[in-house]
Amino acid sequence: MLANQNQKIYIAGHRGMVGSAIKVELQRKGYTNLLYRTHEELDLINQAAVKQFFETEKPNQVYLAAAKVGGIYANNSYPADFIYNNLMVQNNVIHQAFMSGVEKLLFLGSSCIYPKLAEQPMAEDALLTGKLEPTNEPYAIAKIAGIKMCESYNRQYGQSHGIDYRSVMPTNLYGPGDNYHHENSHVIPALLRRFHEAKMSKAKKVVIWGTGTPRREFLYVDDMARAAVFVMELEKKVYDHHTRANQSHLNVGFGSDCMISELANLVAKVTGYQGEIQFDASKPDGAPKKLMNSKLLNNLGWMPEVDLASGIDRTYHDFIKHTPNQ
Ligand SMILES: NC(=O)c1ccc[n+]([C@@H]2O[C@H](COP(=O)([O-])OP(=O)(O)OC[C@H]3O[C@@H](n4cnc5c(N)ncnc54)[C@H](OP(=O)(O)O)[C@@H]3O)[C@@H](O)[C@H]2O)c1
Numbered sequence: 194m195l196a197n198q199n200q201k202i203y204i205a206g207h208r209g210m211v212g213s214a215i216k217v218e219l220q221r222k223g224y225t226n227l228l229y230r231t232h233e234e235l236d237l238i239n240q241a242a243v244k245q246f247f248e249t250e251k252p253n254q255v256y257l258a259a260a261k262v263g264g265i266y267a268n269n270s271y272p273a274d275f276i277y278n279n280l281m282v283q284n285n286v287i288h289q290a291f292m293s294g295v296e297k298l299l300f301l302g303s304s305c306i307y308p309k310l311a312e313q314p315m316a317e318d319a320l321l322t323g324k325l326e327p328t329n330e331p332y333a334i335a336k337i338a339g340i341k342m343c344e345s346y347n348r349q350y351g352q353s354h355g356i357d358y359r360s361v362m363p364t365n366l367y368g369p370g371d372n373y374h375h376e377n378s379h380v381i382p383a384l385l386r387r388f389h390e391a392k393m394s395k396a397k398k399v400v401i402w403g404t405g406t407p408r409r410e411f412l413y414v415d416d417m418a419r420a421a422v423f424v425m426e427l428e429k430k431v432y433d434h435h436t437r438a439n440q441s442h443l444n445v446g447f448g449s450d451c452m453i454s455e456l457a458n459l460v461a462k463v464t465g466y467q468g469e470i471q472f473d474a475s476k477p478d479g480a481p482k483k484l485m486n487s488k489l490l491n492n493l494g495w496m497p498e499v500d501l502a503s504g505i506d507r508t509y510h511d512f513i514k515h516t517p518n519q
Pocket residue numbers: 205206207208209210211212231232233235236237238257258259260261262278282301302303304362363364365366367370371372379
């Protein structure tokens with residue numbers, strides 16, 4: 194893809210966990226003309242500001258990795274923020290990208306777009322076949338709207354304007370730059386913080402919500418960034434051949450899952466915590482299993498490279514580096 198390396202590429206959310214990894218991956222692949230704005234410089238909720246930004250900068254490509262993201266607690270506590278912020282950001286970016294002539298765009302969704310009781314592993318065609326998990330329904334609805342927005346623009350303007358807007362649905366991601374906030378974080382950063390703090394305070398016991406038996410899938414963020422660039426670089430005829438006009442998204446998963454209890458033991462080992470791990474079965478477990486079917490993307494040639502143990506080890510080193518008072 195040498196011809197594309199001077200293309201002006203805007204990474205929305207370049208300081209986030211995924212956006213920063215996409216930035217590094219694009220640089221690694223020799224892309225030289227990258228464009229970013231911090232949240233302070235450009236609030237993507239602000240339609241007029243986004244319009245002006247695209248009119249002035251006129252990028253050729255966009256990676257849309259800016260979103261309001263969080264774990265169960267945050268989704269449950271701030272549903273209005275999750276639906277409003279995400280719809281506004283993606284509507285503004287996708288529409289203004291189109292208006293300013295952006296040819297290629299990648300929208301990042303999430304595995305929570307799939308129904309709560311979807312057949313496992315969840316394939317792309319499970320979308321809109323059943324009810325969503327109520328806790329993150331507002332976030333999931335926004336993500337589904339993002340996929341449908343890309344598809345609708347492709348269908349209406351693909352031929353006349355030569356646009357090609359794609360979507361990827363990542364599984365649970367983790368890695369350097371993750372959010373370690375004690376209430377708003379996802380499971381891996383939350384466990385890393387808890388076990389690290391337990392080690393530092395010499396706590397004898399760490400209690401984890403649920404039975405520890407649910408199975409979840411995790412993908413290291415650098416693998417996700419490789420997948421994002423890989424999908425953007427696919428030739429249009431190849432992408433179109435493997436997707437459909439009204440089902441155009443591709444799953445990005447690790448390909449296998451692990452039990453929460455196994456994950457907890459792994460995190461305890463990486464952090465050096467030696468106390469007891471207790472599971473509180475009186476607390477809710479969530480779905481027994483959540484695994485994506487990523488065969489479509491695997492058949493196109495992308496595979497993950499970082500296993501869970503080394504990914505968690507790298508993430509812990511990043512956590513230590515950025516946590517004061519070590
Ligand atoms: N993390 C996961 O496990 C996971 C799993 C599946 C899919 N995804 C998807 O991957 C994408 C990136 O997620 P992430 O984990 O990298 O999230 P993140 O670390 O929270 O990064 C999101 C970035 O978007 C920026 N942003 C949010 N609202 C903005 C606004 N109104 N204007 C400008 N910038 C704004 C944030 O800036 P501030 O921090 O300054 O607000 C942040 O830099 C999202 O679409 C998410 O849905 C993530």
